[in-house]
Amino acid sequence: MGAPELELPRFLEAALSAGHPWVYRDHVPRDFQASSGTVVRIHAGAFSGFALWDAESQIALRVYSTREEPSAAWVAERVRQAWELRALVRSSDTDAFRWLFGEGDGLPGIVVDVYGKWAVIALYADGLERIADWVADALRATTDLAGIVRRGREAGARLSLVWGRKPPAELVVAEHGVRMTADLELGQKTGLFLDHRENRRFVGSLAAGRRVLNLFSYTGAFSLHAARGGATQVTSVDVAAGAMDAARENFRLNGLDADAHDFVVADVFEHLEHARRKNITWDLVISDPPSFARSKQHQKQALRAYVKLNALAMQVTARGGLLAAASCTSQVSPDAFLQTLAEAAARAKRRFQIIHEAGQPADHPVFAQHLEGRYLKFVVGRVLPAA
Ligand code: SAH
Numbered sequence: 602m603g604a605p606e607l608e609l610p611r612f613l614e615a616a617l618s619a620g621h622p623w624v625y626r627d628h629v630p631r632d633f634q635a636s637s638g639t640v641v642r643i644h645a646g647a648f649s650g651f652a653l654w655d656a657e658s659q660i661a662l663r664v665y666s667t668r669e670e671p672s673a674a675w676v677a678e679r680v681r682q683a684w685e686l687r688a689l690v691r692s693s694d695t696d697a698f699r700w701l702f703g704e705g706d707g708l709p710g711i712v713v714d715v716y717g718k719w720a721v722i723a724l725y726a727d728g729l730e731r732i733a734d735w736v737a738d739a740l741r742a743t744t745d746l747a748g749i750v751r752r753g754r755e756a757g758a759r760l761s762l763v764w765g766r767k768p769p770a771e772l773v774v775a776e777h778g779v780r781m782t783a784d785l786e787l788g789q790k791t792g793l794f795l796d797h798r799e800n801r802r803f804v805g806s807l808a809a810g811r812r813v814l815n816l817f818s819y820t821g822a823f824s825l826h827a828a829r830g831g832a833t834q835v836t837s838v839d840v841a842a843g844a845m846d847a848a849r850e851n852f853r854l855n856g857l858d859a860d861a862h863d864f865v866v867a868d869v870f871e872h873l874e875h876a877r878r879k880n881i882t883w884d885l886v887i888s889d890p891p892s893f894a895r896s897k898q899h900q901k902q903a904l905r906a907y908v909k910l911n912a913l914a915m916q917v918t919a920r921g922g923l924l925a926a927a928s929c930t931s932q933v934s935p936d937a938f939l940q941t942l943a944e945a946a947a948r949a950k951r952r953f954q955i956i957h958e959a960g961q962p963a964d965h966p967v968f969a970q971h972l973e974g975r976y977l978k979f980v981v982g983r984v985l986p987a988a
Pocket of ligand 1: 793794797816817818819820821822823838839840841844867868869870889890891
């Protein structure tokens with residue numbers, strides 16, 4: 602039995618032929634029915650390809666191949682290609698990285714992160730079970746692992762063992778030689794925010810002799826790089842008390858004196874307001890907030906939040922000091938984010954002199970045909986008084 606066939610509107614031909622991997626539900630004939638995970642042979646004008654059907658999400662079809670129905674061997678080849686690219690990232694100093702970045706690695710909806718000897722699979726659509734099994738087989742065949750686990754989609758969902766041994770609750774990994782614990786079961790994302798690896802190293806290179814404020818610090822990854830880079834003092838701020846305990850532990854793990862630094866459990870906005878009132882400033886401020894918009898409807902709200910946050914951040918940056926501002930909201934483009942920084946500077950009565958712009962590292966690749974995959978922005982600039 603071959604894959605069911607589905608005729609899509611002709612106007613999708615151009616985008617699909619160019620390699621765009623998504624078909625939105627609005628563009629699927631209403632009478633089409635299948636269970637999630639069904640491979641469908643789709644056609645749009647002269648385009649044809651094999652796509653995975655998702656009965657629930659806004660993205661109804663994810664195109665896998667124009668040539669063949671995905672099979673174990675086809676998936677293994679994608680996994681191998683992705684592994685080859687990760688040679689740019691993995692080293693004796695770095696053993697936590699993203700092995701598969703869904704669309705960016707030609708395996709839509711599937712993410713695999715590596716933490717030392719463990720791999721964590723996360724699925725972003727229904728019906729990917731069979732493909733996930735093939736992925737797991739390919740991971741094992743490609744490198745020596747101690748275990749493979751699956752992370753549930755809901756927050757707080759348990760980790761399930763796919764193969765091998767479960768990871769310890771406190772797994773220590775390294776990022777450019779900085780050691781950190783990753784809690785694959787209860788941590789955010791799959792444990793750590795791996796996407797800022799190069800940005801954290803860059804912050805480390807700027808930190809010598811500076812007093813540093815790390816906002817939304819989570820388990821202190823930016824703080825650790827700053828401290829190792831020679832910061833005289835680092836203040837980490839996050840609302841999550843557990844993350845703060847982990848941050849302190851991570852300092853010790855790296856032979857850094859945790860008592861010489863501040864770990865503040867607080868709301869970032871309140872902390873900034875307080876510092877501004879008291880005229881407390883830092884020489885280097887890092888701001889890496891959670892996504893401010895989960896969907897397009899919240900885009901305006903997100904833009905306003907970035908303006909407010911970074912205006913405050915600029916006001917507590919010492920004259921001539923540096924602000925590193927990040928955004929992981931895919932609904933906010935790099936240009937739109939830069940625009941919020943311009944507005945923030947105006948509001949704070951400062952000038953923001955950009956010295957560095959970056960995005961995602963090599964283990965979060967994006968196809969030119971799918972710029973939606975480009976979600977991370979990281980902008981560093983000098984904060985100067987108004988002219
Ligand atoms: N910079 C971190 C990742 C940040 S994730 C790293 O490099 O690992 C975002 C963090 O923001 C989470 O830890 C969350 O607890 C925290 N957070 C969210 N809203 C907050 C708020 N209003 N005030 C303080 N922390 C907040």
